[in-house]
Amino acid sequence: MKNSITILVVDDEQMMRDLLSKILSRDGYQVLTAEDGQAALDVLEKTKVDLIISDMKMPRLNGFELLKIVKKEYPRIGMIMMTAYGDTYTVKDALLLGADEYLTKPFKSFEVSLIVERAYWRILSASGRAMDAEVQE
DSSP: OGGGOEEEEEOSOHHHHHHHHHHHHHTTOEEEEESSHHHHHHHHHHSOOSEEEEESSOSSSOHHHHHHHHHHHOTTSEEEEEESSOOHHHHHHHHHTTOSEEEESSOOHHHHHHHHHHHHHHHHHHHTOHHHHHHHO
């Protein structure tokens, strides 16, 4: 079932995009990347995405702005926000704006896997698709 899930990784650092792509691909997910929020919106116009993992601090369109747009225009897409700052106010703001989970940099690969799985199941159950997903496995 994981191979039917598409995750968009949004970060202005190429190394971070590559690292997350490697972790998520190894876990069986389909992975797309974008270098900032504006590039992510361009991807969303063309491709079905189930979950977005986005950095908060980026040029052009930051993670908070992307989160607001996604929750308004693509409400079925889950959002995991990343921050290198570990600032509880930043994380709290992201969750209040509708982020499903958060990830603090630096992280371990197993943390990414757990948070993605938890976020995806939360989204499935909220949309009423959880029963369908369990039947497919």
